[in-house]
Amino acid sequence: MTQSPGALSLLTWTLSIMLAILPSQLHAQPRTSEFTLANGLQVVVIPDHRAPVVTHMVWYKVGAADEPKGVSGIAHFLEHLMFKSTDKIPPGEFSKIVARLGGQDNAFTGHDVTSYFQRIAKERLGTVMEMEADRMVNLRLTEKEVTTERDVILEERRSRIENNPAAVMDEQMNATLYYSHPYGIPVIGWEHEMAKLSREDALTFYKHYYAPNNAVLVVAGDVTTDEVRALAEKTYGLIPANPAVDKARNRPSDPPQRAARRVEYSDPRAGNASFHRDYVVPSYLTAKPGEAEALDLMMKIVGDGATSRIYKRIVVDQKLASSAGGVYSGSGLDYGTISLYAVSADGADLLPKIEAEIDKVLEEVRDGGVTDAELKRARSSYIADYIYENDDQASLARRYGWGLALGRTVAQIEGWPEALGKVTADDIKRVAGTYLELRRSVTGYLTPSDGDAHAEQPAPKNRT
Amino acid sequence: MDLLRRSIHRVLRFDMTMSLAVLTLALCLTLSRSAHAMQIQDVTSPGGIKAWLVEAHENPLLALKFSFEGGNSQDPEGKEGVSNFLSAMLDEGAGDITSSDFQEQMESLAMRMRYEDSRDAFYGNFETLTENRDESVKLLKLALTKPRFDQDAVERIRGQLLANLVYSDRDPEKVAAKEWFSVAFAGHSYGRPSQGTAATVKAVTRDDLEAYRKRNFARDTLKVVAVGDITPEQLGKLLDEVFGELPEKSDLSPVAQTTPVKGSQEKWITMDVPQSVAVFGLPAMARKDPDFMAAFVLNQLVGGGGFASRLMDEVREKRGLAYSVYSYLQPFKHTSIFSGGVATRADAITQSLDLIRKELQQVADQGPTPEEWENAKKYLIGSYALRFDTNAKIASQLLGLMEDDFGPDYIDKRNSMIEALTLDDAKRVAKRLLATDNLIVTIVGQPATATADKKG
Numbered sequence: 001m002t003q004s005p006g007a008l009s010l011l012t013w014t015l016s017i018m019l020a021i022l023p024s025q026l027h028a029q030p031r032t033s034e035f036t037l038a039n040g041l042q043v044v045v046i047p048d049h050r051a052p053v054v055t056h057m058v059w060y061k062v063g064a065a066d067e068p069k070g071v072s073g074i075a076h077f078l079e080h081l082m083f084k085s086t087d088k089i090p091p092g093e094f095s096k097i098v099a100r101l102g103g104q105d106n107a108f109t110g111h112d113v114t115s116y117f118q119r120i121a122k123e124r125l126g127t128v129m130e131m132e133a134d135r136m137v138n139l140r141l142t143e144k145e146v147t148t149e150r151d152v153i154l155e156e157r158r159s160r161i162e163n164n165p166a167a168v169m170d171e172q173m174n175a176t177l178y179y180s181h182p183y184g185i186p187v188i189g190w191e192h193e194m195a196k197l198s199r200e201d202a203l204t205f206y207k208h209y210y211a212p213n214n215a216v217l218v219v220a221g222d223v224t225t226d227e228v229r230a231l232a233e234k235t236y237g238l239i240p241a242n243p244a245v246d247k248a249r250n251r252p253s254d255p256p257q258r259a260a261r262r263v264e265y266s267d268p269r270a271g272n273a274s275f276h277r278d279y280v281v282p283s284y285l286t287a288k289p290g291e292a293e294a295l296d297l298m299m300k301i302v303g304d305g306a307t308s309r310i311y312k313r314i315v316v317d318q319k320l321a322s323s324a325g326g327v328y329s330g331s332g333l334d335y336g337t338i339s340l341y342a343v344s345a346d347g348a349d350l351l352p353k354i355e356a357e358i359d360k361v362l363e364e365v366r367d368g369g370v371t372d373a374e375l376k377r378a379r380s381s382y383i384a385d386y387i388y389e390n391d392d393q394a395s396l397a398r399r400y401g402w403g404l405a406l407g408r409t410v411a412q413i414e415g416w417p418e419a420l421g422k423v424t425a426d427d428i429k430r431v432a433g434t435y436l437e438l439r440r441s442v443t444g445y446l447t448p449s450d451g452d453a454h455a456e457q458p459a460p461k462n463r464t
Numbered sequence: 465m466d467l468l469r470r471s472i473h474r475v476l477r478f479d480m481t482m483s484l485a486v487l488t489l490a491l492c493l494t495l496s497r498s499a500h501a502m503q504i505q506d507v508t509s510p511g512g513i514k515a516w517l518v519e520a521h522e523n524p525l526l527a528l529k530f531s532f533e534g535g536n537s538q539d540p541e542g543k544e545g546v547s548n549f550l551s552a553m554l555d556e557g558a559g560d561i562t563s564s565d566f567q568e569q570m571e572s573l574a575m576r577m578r579y580e581d582s583r584d585a586f587y588g589n590f591e592t593l594t595e596n597r598d599e600s601v602k603l604l605k606l607a608l609t610k611p612r613f614d615q616d617a618v619e620r621i622r623g624q625l626l627a628n629l630v631y632s633d634r635d636p637e638k639v640a641a642k643e644w645f646s647v648a649f650a651g652h653s654y655g656r657p658s659q660g661t662a663a664t665v666k667a668v669t670r671d672d673l674e675a676y677r678k679r680n681f682a683r684d685t686l687k688v689v690a691v692g693d694i695t696p697e698q699l700g701k702l703l704d705e706v707f708g709e710l711p712e713k714s715d716l717s718p719v720a721q722t723t724p725v726k727g728s729q730e731k732w733i734t735m736d737v738p739q740s741v742a743v744f745g746l747p748a749m750a751r752k753d754p755d756f757m758a759a760f761v762l763n764q765l766v767g768g769g770g771f772a773s774r775l776m777d778e779v780r781e782k783r784g785l786a787y788s789v790y791s792y793l794q795p796f797k798h799t800s801i802f803s804g805g806v807a808t809r810a811d812a813i814t815q816s817l818d819l820i821r822k823e824l825q826q827v828a829d830q831g832p833t834p835e836e837w838e839n840a841k842k843y844l845i846g847s848y849a850l851r852f853d854t855n856a857k858i859a860s861q862l863l864g865l866m867e868d869d870f871g872p873d874y875i876d877k878r879n880s881m882i883e884a885l886t887l888d889d890a891k892r893v894a895k896r897l898l899a900t901d902n903l904i905v906t907i908v909g910q911p912a913t914a915t916a917d918k919k920g
Contacts, residue, residue, distance in 0.1 A: 051853040095771035100839050102846015119850050151784030158739035159787050159807050271631040306567040322623040377572050384574030392854045
């Protein structure tokens with residue numbers, strides 16, 4: 001590949017200005033404030049006065065990984081059922097009331113957290129806080145609501161997982177990656193267990209985990225801390241703490257990962273053959289200081305986008321794959337993961353070759369580390385993402401809510417850009433050596449099976 | 465994995481036109497509350513290029529969104545997918561800078577640049593940090609005016625596009641939507657696959673990409689919105705630098721006005737999937753039709769309003785037949801449709817579609833209830849400000865307005881337009897919009913008769 005002198009000088013120049021901009025970017029933090037109510041509810045306020053709207057989120061420190069054995073999916077099922085009724089809210093009215101007020105609402109469930117949110121005009125903040133506080137402890141459920149909604153989550157599972165071979169593969173690999181820890185169980189649940197979820201399962205889970213002392217309230221937008229404090233005292237502040245909530249979140253932990261595992265899955269709808277690899281590594285919550293940041297930067301360099309080592313090697317130079325990449329997910333409470341993938345450019349036969357080449361790329365990082373130029377680029381790219389995110393109050397609310405719900409502090413969350421700045425090329429080499437070990441991993445081949453799913457048999461019939 | 469209670473990818477189901485169109489409408493609904501905080505300036509560059517600007521200096525960021533008229537309706541016969549191909553080629557090297565250097569420079573500058581094609585337009589999205597603005601703008605200009613289309617990069621991207629086609633041919637939602645357009649707009653460019661087929665993508669050459677760029681990237685159809693940390697003077701200079709060298713006039717093939725084919729149709733495509741997916745649609749009023757706003761409110765209460773809509777209530781909340789059921793109103797440049805979809809197990813798809821038909825016809829015959837109507841209006845008016853809380857969202861909203869040929873003042877009129885709509889308007893327009901005589905449905909899955917005994 002040739003490069004003109006002009007391009008080279010431009011490149012040099014851009015690298016030098018990146019050095020110049022880092023310090024000023026670090027100042028670009030939203031001004032947050034934080035307090036805790038007497039009942040233990042943590043509150044974070046992120047003022048943003050550009051538009052007269054607010055994002056109101058409640059994060060519960062409970063997720064699918066806290067489910068009792070055999071009732072997988074109950075955390076997510078309960079999240080659906082939270083929209084049913086209370087003494088004050090008639091059945092099915094929660095979202096309709098929010099909509100009448102000109103607001104939008106939704107909720108989501110992960111392995112570690114469950115979150116409910118509304119986006120609405122600031123004048124309505126008090127109303128949605130009242131509604132959210134109400135359903136924190138006053139949920140009512142009928143048998144009929146529960147059985148109907150159970151059909152909905154089964155349909156959701158069909159949409160998300162069953163209709164999508166890549167999602168089935170992902171589920172199989174996760175189940176193989178963890179020996180005992182519940183991250184191996186899908187958030188939505190296993191179908192046979194979902195089909196048996198009951199009203200009692202939901203209420204038991206609800207009564208144990210939904211309490212102010214097990215939640216974080218985040219309000220971002222056109223508000224002041226004093227306004228939020230006053231409203232929070234009047235709403236959430238009236239709910240007593242639940243002393244039975246176990247702060248420790250005791251989950252089964254995994255024994256040491258000692259053997260590399262392999263998963264092969266064939267499906268007529270799989271499309272092109274693809275390679276997958278997941279490693280269990282520490283998360284931001286469990287890593288030694290600096291290690292999670294190093295893993296993050298390493299994977300940016302190794303696997304993120306067209307500038308990454310994997311893409312350049314496998315897709316651009318060797319043309320083995322049509323796309324390829326990898327990512328570090330460090331937001332888990334108990335473990336993080338590194339995931340790699342590549343879509344074969346020419347059928348399943350290429351997968352072993354792709355695997356070997358990706359292993360070579362990883363070995364080079366283990367042996368030789370990364371260059372300073374790569375590290376600088378990765379760092380400034382992440383810091384820029386952080387700045388871009390400041391434009392969006394909903395993203396900010398997620399950033400703080402997620403972090404705090406996992407037990408991180410505001411200082412840790414806001415210290416992330418600075419912590420990235422401390423990572424050296426040596427740190428990356430070290431975490432590569434420690435964590436990119438096959439014994440920690442599952443390797444997967446997803447291949448199309450015979451019998452094309454796309455056999456079209458149009459049978460039009462006209463309706464009059 | 466996070467699971468959302470409600471699936472939220474709805475507005476991006478087809479392409480960007482739709483999200484822009486849909487958001488535009490909401491924007492139309494008035495911004496009186498935030499309008500005072502958001503001042504839209506008309507900027508004309510020294511070289512005569514016009515743009516709208518919203519200055520916002522709180523964050524050191526600039527979002528620039530722009531469009532050229534045409535989109536994939538301009539793909540030549542036999543080369544369907546060329547505009548989509550082009551949208552993936554513009555960060556693959558330009559001027560003297562080859563692909564990976566270009567990508568590395570973009571990353572070093574932390575600039576974001578991506579392109580999208582829709583049925584009617586080709587969109588550019590550009591974001592930069594203030595401190596890197598001048599350097600980022602140079603790359604943006606190069607991408608638009610001197611893309612390299614090196615053979616190696618062309619073949620690599622072609623491989624990715626072909627792989628995407630393999631996946632979308634096996635994705636029941638995508639197959640159902642593609643089939644719907646093919647049935648509804650047979651013989652019109654809207655009926656063609658917007659991303660092409662394997663054969664047409666294979667047929668696209670470097671010259672085709674360059675020819676498309678030359679015919680479509682021109683100043684006469686260019687629309688630009690800037691939001692963020694920039695002054696009008698700085699923006700004027702930026703506009704001339706980025707767009708000043710583009711040809712003055714585009715060279716577009718004419719596209720005829722059209723409507724979905726008349727008559728009710730139901731087309732099945734057999735695919736071995738655990739869950740069947742259906743897409744349905746009707747002709748709708750054009751964006752400039754006086755009844756369009758009433759239709760927009762009707763869509764909200766029929767299927768556009770999530771849990772506050774009839775289809776969700778009947779299909780999901782009351783019966784648990786589906787996770788996802790929805791509708792939307794989508795005005796294209798040369799037609800307009802009311803469309804929607806549902807996904808459910810094979811033995812429930814017919815029941816779900818019957819319910820949907822019944823509800824559409826019921827609203828057509830009797831109109832919405834006064835309560836439904838007022839609630840939908842309240843939501844649309846009240847939620848308007850939510851569309852303007854980030855620079856990037858403001859830019860999208862304003863570009864949508866520009867594309868529909870409205871002035872910035874339209875924002876302030878919108879609230880009262882919705883407010884003024886009456887239940888009589890609702891009844892009259894519902895008759896026109898929702899009668900199911902012309903309902904076209906495409907269904908992908910296993911016919912219910914064959915699978916009634918094996919659920920999921």
